[in-house]
Amino acid sequence: MAAIGSRSKLGDILWPVVAWTVALIFFFPIFWMVFTSFKTDADAVKPEFLFFFTPTLENYLNMTENYDYWRFAINSVITASFATIFALAVGVPAAYAMAFNPTKRTKDVLVWMLSTKMLPAAAVLYPMTYLTKNFLNIFDTHFLVILVLCLINLPIVIWMLFTYFKEIPKEIIEAGQMDGVNTWGEIKDILLPLAWGGLASTALLCFIFCWNEAYWTVRLTTTEAATLSKLIEGNRAPEGLFFGRLSAVSTAAVGPIVVLGWFCQKQLVQGLTFGAVK
Amino acid sequence: MNNRTIARLLQTPAVLLLLVWMLVPLGLTLYFSFLRYVLNSLRKPEWTVPQLSNWRGFGNYEYVLYKSKDFWFAIQNSLLIVGSILVITVVLGLAIAILVNRSFPGRGIVRVLLISPFFVMPAVNAVLWINMILDPVLGLNGLAIEGLNHLVAGLKDFPILGHFFALWPELEPISFRATQTSAYAVIMMVAWQWTPFAVLIFMTSLQSEDQQQKEAALLDGASAWAQFVYLTIPHLARPIAIVVMIQSIFHLSLYAEIEIVSRGNGNKNLPYLIGEFTSNNIGAASATGIFAVILANIVAIFLLRMVGKNLVD
Numbered sequence: 001m002a003a004i005g006s007r008s009k010l011g012d013i014l015w016p017v018v019a020w021t022v023a024l025i026f027f028f029p030i031f032w033m034v035f036t037s038f039k040t041d042a043d044a045v046k047p048e049f050l051f052f053f054t055p056t057l058e059n060y061l062n063m064t065e066n067y068d069y070w071r072f073a074i075n076s077v078i079t080a081s082f083a084t085i086f087a088l089a090v091g092v093p094a095a096y097a098m099a100f101n102p103t104k105r106t107k108d109v110l111v112w113m114l115s116t117k118m119l120p121a122a123a124v125l126y127p128m129t130y131l132t133k134n135f136l137n138i139f140d141t142h143f144l145v146i147l148v149l150c151l152i153n154l155p156i157v158i159w160m161l162f163t164y165f166k167e168i169p170k171e172i173i174e175a176g177q178m179d180g181v182n183t184w185g186e187i188k189d190i191l192l193p194l195a196w197g198g199l200a201s202t203a204l205l206c207f208i209f210c211w212n213e214a215y216w217t218v219r220l221t222t223t224e225a226a227t228l229s230k231l232i233e234g235n236r237a238p239e240g241l242f243f244g245r246l247s248a249v250s251t252a253a254v255g256p257i258v259v260l261g262w263f264c265q266k267q268l269v270q271g272l273t274f275g276a277v278k
Numbered sequence: 279m280n281n282r283t284i285a286r287l288l289q290t291p292a293v294l295l296l297l298v299w300m301l302v303p304l305g306l307t308l309y310f311s312f313l314r315y316v317l318n319s320l321r322k323p324e325w326t327v328p329q330l331s332n333w334r335g336f337g338n339y340e341y342v343l344y345k346s347k348d349f350w351f352a353i354q355n356s357l358l359i360v361g362s363i364l365v366i367t368v369v370l371g372l373a374i375a376i377l378v379n380r381s382f383p384g385r386g387i388v389r390v391l392l393i394s395p396f397f398v399m400p401a402v403n404a405v406l407w408i409n410m411i412l413d414p415v416l417g418l419n420g421l422a423i424e425g426l427n428h429l430v431a432g433l434k435d436f437p438i439l440g441h442f443f444a445l446w447p448e449l450e451p452i453s454f455r456a457t458q459t460s461a462y463a464v465i466m467m468v469a470w471q472w473t474p475f476a477v478l479i480f481m482t483s484l485q486s487e488d489q490q491q492k493e494a495a496l497l498d499g500a501s502a503w504a505q506f507v508y509l510t511i512p513h514l515a516r517p518i519a520i521v522v523m524i525q526s527i528f529h530l531s532l533y534a535e536i537e538i539v540s541r542g543n544g545n546k547n548l549p550y551l552i553g554e555f556t557s558n559n560i561g562a563a564s565a566t567g568i569f570a571v572i573l574a575n576i577v578a579i580f581l582l583r584m585v586g587k588n589l590v591d
Contacts, residue, residue: 016382022374027391029470030398032418033406045416047424094292101285109293111586116300118578120531122549123567126556127306151299158292183284212399214534232401233534243410250402261397262390268475269482272524273585277479277517 030258037247044243059248067249072231076253078142079217079227080210083149084203087157090150092199095161096187100173110162113155121152121215132220142225145217149210156272157206163270164198165191201267204260211257228253304571311338311564318558328560338565348551349566356547356573359465360529364522366469371476371521372514376506378477379484389481396474404538407467414451423451460540468535472528476521483517484510516584523581530574548573 036044038055063069098106128148133139168191176190192199214229221230232253235246261268269277314332319325325332342349378388395403414420426449433443454463487510495505533549540546546554548570555563 015377015380016384019377019382019388020384022377023388023391026470026474027394029406029411030394032410033402036410047421050421090292090295093288097285097288101281103282103285107586109289111582113292113296114585115578115582116296118527118574118581119300119304120549120567120570120574122531122533122552123570124303124307125552125567126310126560126563127303130306131303151295154292154296177281183288208397212397214400215531218401218534229399229401229534232399232405233538235405243416246405246409250406254398254402257399258394258397261393265389265393265478266482268396269479272475273479273517273520277483277520 030254033247034251034255035247036243037251039244039247041242041244044247059245060252062245063249063252066245067231067235069231069249069252072226072228073252075142075145075225076211076227076229079145079149079225080207082142082146083153083210084206086146086150087154087206088199088203091154091157091161091202092187092192095158095165096191098158099162099165099168100170110159113158117152117155125219128216128220139220140222140224140226144220145225145227148216148220149213152213152216153206153209156209157202160202160205160267160270161195161198164195164202168194201264204264205267208257208261208264307564307567309564310560311568312336313338313561315560315564316558317560334561338561339568342562342565342569346562348546348554349569352546352548352551353573355461355545356530359461359468359532359547360526362465363469363472363529364525366465367473367476367525368518368521370469370473371480372518374473374477375480375484376510379481392477393474395471396478398471400471400534401538403467403471404464404535407470408454408463408539412454412463412466414453419454420451423449455540455543457540457544460543460545463539464532464535464545467539468529468532472525475525479517479521480514483514487513519584520581523577523584526577527574527581530570530577 037059038057039049039053040056040058043049043053059066098110129139132144138144172194173186173190176186181189211227212229213227214233217227217229218233221227232250235249310328312334313328313330314322314325314334314337315328316322316325374392378385378392398406409417411417412419414423430443430446430449434440436443452459454460492505492509495509500508530547531549532547533553536545536547536550537553548566552563552566552570555566
């Protein structure tokens with residue numbers, strides 16, 4: 001805990017070394033997964049090839065045969081994208097109304113929306129299965145996965161958009177109203193261009209949450225609409241002999257999202273703490 | 279139409295969707311929790327259909343509370359897992375946030391490396407840790423212990439010093455697939471994933487700390503420790519509370535990690551127990567679900583109060 005004035009020479013050298021060491025330790029499991037993905041399944045469990053081995057792309061090239069990777073990946077892309085689009089389509093008008101025409105109840109509505117996020121999913125698992133299987137006949141469809149992903153992320157989307165919209169001066173919107181622009185025009189021509197950055201990061205974060213969701217996507221699908229979470233979860237058994245291929249498919253499943261995540265660190269804080277930490 | 283009507287109309291789809299999403303499944307869970315309802319029953323086939331004539335009152339609740347010994351174990355285990363994760367992530371998160379709050383070469387890269395685990399999907403996190411890192415034979419856990427034993431065995435051949443190392447026992451790698459150890463495995467992997475979250479939030483908050491106040495304290499001769507205890511900790515009180523509450527809500531419904539790590543070995547938390555009941559006894563599953571909702575609500579009320587207060591009218 002070096003204070004501002006008490007920096008010593010030793011501290012100046014030691015501090016970055018400690019910080020880098022901690023960071024590398026935290027990153028190590030991810031590094032190890034990527035590293036192992038270039039080993040053959042046989043090499044991956046041999047201590048003599050722990051660090052030195054002949055790298056191979058075989059695991060990536062065989063991903064389709066071994067795991068049918070692309071089918072699951074495409075399902076993940078489809079469901080996460082559409083869920084994000086729908087969440088924004090429903091969320092933007094709602095957040096717009098709450099930010100620019102707040103009533104006495106707006107605060108309560110926002111807090112209530114958040115409270116729906118806190119319902120433990122396991123508590124309503126069976127009713128969801130029961131309804132979607134027996135009555136609605138939408139079990140294991142893309143439609144269902146998209147709907148559920150959209151609903152579980154809607155509170156966060158509205159909350160994030162609300163915090164962004166609130167920062168836009170009300171006068172700009174009111175000026176538009178004076179000029180006789182209708183509501184749709186206000187949203188499309190005034191609000192969206194101004195809140196573009198906030199909108200993009202909200203979408204990005206929503207997409208990441210959809211992609212990583214592991215409860216509903218696993219429980220409400222079997223084959224048709226199964227996503228990458230389901231694929232990985234299905235390979236939970238001790239697969240000692242398949243570390244190489246398992247690493248490759250895992251890397252392919254998380255790689256794009258980890259990289260996307262690097263770009264929205266700041267928004268993550270806002271999105272996950274609902275603007276309570278600045 | 280005036281503005282108010284339009285505003286109300288614009289909110290309607292979101293409100294309606296969330297209302298249905300919240301009320302319908304929860305209402306059904308509540309209804310099922312008062313019924314005798316099982317998926318398979320040769321003796322009483324009428325119990326396989328949810329209907330009012332199978333009304334059981336609070337029977338399912340009594341069954342869960344008093345007759346199924348798993349319930350209290352699951353509650354205890356849920357609290358053990360959530361509590362341990364909270365302590366680890368907050369302490370580590372604070373330390374690391376302070377560590378990277380100072381400028382040094384490559385700070386940007388360090389931040390990127392630190393935050394990465396948070397974006398790994400839970401299923402991959404669990405599969406990666408339990409197989410490649412913690413497996414007692416093939417994982418790094420096993421390899422490291424084996425290497426250590428090898429090293430000690432080599433040292434035994436040294437003159438004089440060898441007598442000392444000869445006293446060392448052969449080390450056994452810990453297996454993380456037993457009931458209690460697999461709970462530790464879950465704690466480890468979730469703490470790895472969520473410490474970055476705590477770091478990120480504490481870091482954001484540290485940047486808004488009043489530097490002038492710190493400099494004034496320095497001029498008054500306050501030690502670094504005193505500054506930390508009397509200035510930084512009070513400044514971080516709110517973010518710490520938020521980290522604790524958000525994580526509690528997420529980790530109380532932990533599922534994927536438990537399922538992957540400890541399938542069938544007896545390690546369970548509340549959501550996992552509900553999953554087990556769901557394979558046949560829907561009545562008990564629903565009653566347990568209602569308990570889970572109550573538990574989550576206790577935490578949620580505090581969080582919502584805090585977040586709600588923050589809204590600028």
